[in-house]
Every structure is written in C-alpha cells, then in structure tokens.
Amino acid sequence: MASRDEIVSTVKEFLSEEFEVDKSTMEPEANLQETLDLDSLDYVDLVVVIEENFGFKVAGEDFVDVVTFNDFYALVEKKLAEK
C-alpha cells in the first residue's frame, strides 16, 4: 500500500498536469477547489485522473468532507485501503 508521502507526490504530479497548477500552491491546508479553480465540469476530469492513477472510482458523496488537499489525500488513502 502506498504511503502518505507517495500519495501526496502522485496526486501533486497528476493534478499539476491536469489542471495546470504549480505544485507549490498545493499546500496541505490549501482549499482544493479554489487552488485548482474547479467548476462542476472539472470534477469529471478529477474523477478520471483519480481512476487512471489509483484504480478506484469516486462518487459525489466522497467529496462531501473534502475541503483541503489533506482531506483529499485522506480520501485517497481510505479508498486505497478499501481496495
């Protein structure tokens, strides 16, 4: 199973590429939606890159408690553990 550091590194890599955002802006407590400038359509792209990189699907309810990047990393950790 991937460590938190490995998850953070992978997430930063694909998010910076997909949403054209500098990795340095992805501070653990930064707001995910605001930092990546996500609108509702962009969440489909986020779902796609998550599945491509980690091999699991996410639904709308998975994002209910995701505000910061740390929340997002925790979601990925949880989903990977459930695989």
Added chain:
Amino acid sequence: MLLSKEKTADIIPQKVPFVMIDSLTSVNEDSFISSFIVNKENIFFKNEKLQEPALIENIAQTVAAGFSYVGQQEGGEPKIGFIGAISKLKIHQLPSIGDEIITTVTQLHQFENIYLIKGKNYVGNSLLVECEMKIVVGV
C-alpha cells in the same frame, strides 16, 4: 431499429431544421447508436458535403435521444442533456449526400449528473468525427 424517425424526433429537444439524427437504433447500458441520412436540404450541407457542426450536433443528439429513451424506459420524464464541454475533437472526413451516418456514443465516466462520453460517427468503416463531450443531464 429501436425507434422510428418520428418517435426519435419526439424524444429530443431539437426541432427541424436542427434535427441531426433520424433514428435511435440501439441502447445499451453504457452506449447508444443512431443513424442519419445526409440530404441536401440540411442547413449544414455545403459544397456537396455535410459540414462539421452537423456531425458534432449529431453526436450530441445521439446522447440526447439515448438518455431520453432510458428515462422513458425507467418510467420517468425524458431526461434533457446539455453540452458542457467538447474536447479531443478530430475531424477526419465529411459525408456526402445519401450517405448513412452511423453514430456510436459510449459513456466513459459519470460524476453526479455530468457524463463524459466518447462519440464517433462513421459512413461504412470510414470515421468522420470523433470527440469527447461532457453532458450535463437535467434531473
């Protein structure tokens, strides 16, 4: 054929002269297929070819017909979808008068009421246009 030309026209929001599919021919869990014959009265027919906007609209209307059909089969109101975004668009060639366009739409991903689909239309084995679309389906 799954739906006649008349019934297909009834379940999509577009009206003549903007109707760019004739009939919905197949609906599966994650894919729809339609057919459309090119005629010279089409508003996008120019220089002896059906132009790109008609082919893109053809893909979108195949999605619309498919979702609407599924909605009806589930006993609810027909679902209406809107194009949210078009990406990875490739134009390969344009069809001529009398050609039958067969369009396939495959659902790639879904997030809430937003669907990412892959659309391709063909005449015979010749690929005309391919693209991905994000479709926002009304609930």
